[in-house]
Amino acid sequence: MKLFSTPPLSQFQTPSPRKAQAMATAPQTTEPQLPNLTKPRVTAFNRLAKAGRWRVEAMRALSEPCLLWFTRGQGRVTLGGVTRGYGPNNLIFIPPGVMHSYELGSQPQGQVVFFGRDTEIELPHAAHHLRVRDAVAQGEIGSILEAVSREIDSDRPAADRALHHQLGLVSVWLERQIASNETAAIKPSAARRLVSRYSALVERDFRAHTGVAELAGELGVTVTHLTRACRESCGKGASEMLQERRLYEARELLRDTRIPVKDIAARLGYTSPAYFTRAFHAKTGKTPVDFRRNG
Template sequence: MYHTWMRYFTPGPVHHRLGLVCLGVGLQHGALPPVGPRTLDHHVAVVVSAGAGWYRTPDGRTRPVIAPALLWLTPGTPHHYGAGHGAGWDEAFVDFTGTAVGAYTELGYIEPERPVVPLTDTTGARAAVTRIARAARRGNPLLEVETSAAVHELLVALRRARADTATGADPVLAALARDAFLPLSVTQHAARHGMTPAELRTAVRRGAGCSPKDYLLGIRLGRAKELLAATELPVAAVARRVGYDDPAYFSRLFTRRVGTAPVRFRERVGRALPGGWSDRVPDPEHPPVIGSRPSA
């Protein structure tokens, strides 16, 4: 005995330009029949929140699936899986495709080489699936855009829930973020962690989907933008605060990565105005709470 609910969509050409589109969603539980063997032309994320089952790889090997877990079904790859005997399992699935899939794969959010991924929990993923299911009501004029946004949210939730590299639990990334503004090379950062540069690159790419240099640069330039937008510090002082002793090098790097020079960026987005709500840049670790204005 099993229960199933599913909806399928056909987004138009304009919706495909959003980068990700949702092609279908389903919620099922119980002793579900096996799926496949089959091959698809799009991606499917199958989130197993309770129960257990199996997944058979293209070479014929069978791997156990124990909730909470994720099954990645990728285009062109044969797959065959099913719930275990007895009570079966609880699953939610989302079919999707789009040009942004390549970027999410390069960043490590989608892992074609790992069809079975252990998760710490499925709360965030199930919330994103629920949003898709609610948007699937017939006659919803925002269907394609709402479900597209929810697919992005789903990929982030699944990345956050991965049991091997749970967000916030990676000491290497946390330490790099803490030390990002020190004038250190990647080799020096690696030495501080007792690692070789190659080991550091592997760890950062696994955790953040990019190289240590790009990870540090993103943090530095983000802080530089905040200082340029909310203070009147000279560009040279901003450069020093984010780890660059040479302001000319900082300006060239900023211009190349941001697309505009630091002084132009400040002219365009600056908020250091008299009478503003704050005279300093808030601590990134303690952002202000957005809510109602306190009563006088």
């Protein structure tokens, strides 16, 4: 079993006074306040794929922690700006606010656990990618996740309390696996550390009128150097990462809210609705209006 972790968000730079003022005056948006986002859920990967692969394959961050448990299939996962391969019996933990994306093969098998906003379960502050080779550990996490699913669907007395304790067992299992593999942790290269910091800034500022040049300046590097590091680390340029994050948010807002297209464009930092429409069409093959109507 190997472990990869990204630095916790608390280690990244905070906005300068000028940046903070710009963010305060810029149009703001938040994830749609959908009721099911506040409660724990367990979803099979094949169901996620049917709901739209863009929901998992586009760079984005969530407002709740989640855990991915792959039992079959393989692909690539980008976590905090670093891309690695995954295979069967891989577990990936993603804290809220960490940019990520992952591929789903033709027949993905496994589960994703969403812990819900403001969960009281004690979970890691950093992202982790575990390759679980021990058969006993594989059986343990499989059984716990099965119990979590049962309690979510249960109408028996004390189901909420039972669910809380089952999710606590997930936390304990994860903590033990991380602790037992501290010596196997992979030290990220300078490029990966830079891209991890950049991805955190993207998540912080993607709603503001902020470009790659400004973010590169905050990191103390040139745009060229940052772009080279991004391509080396995750196969995407710095501008592409920022654009993809904005367009993921746009699709969420188009699908899950009735906010007018022109307001979505303004909230995500586009200079005009026309420019937003061109960028959205280039990425998705649809206009924002068509995507809202037909998905």
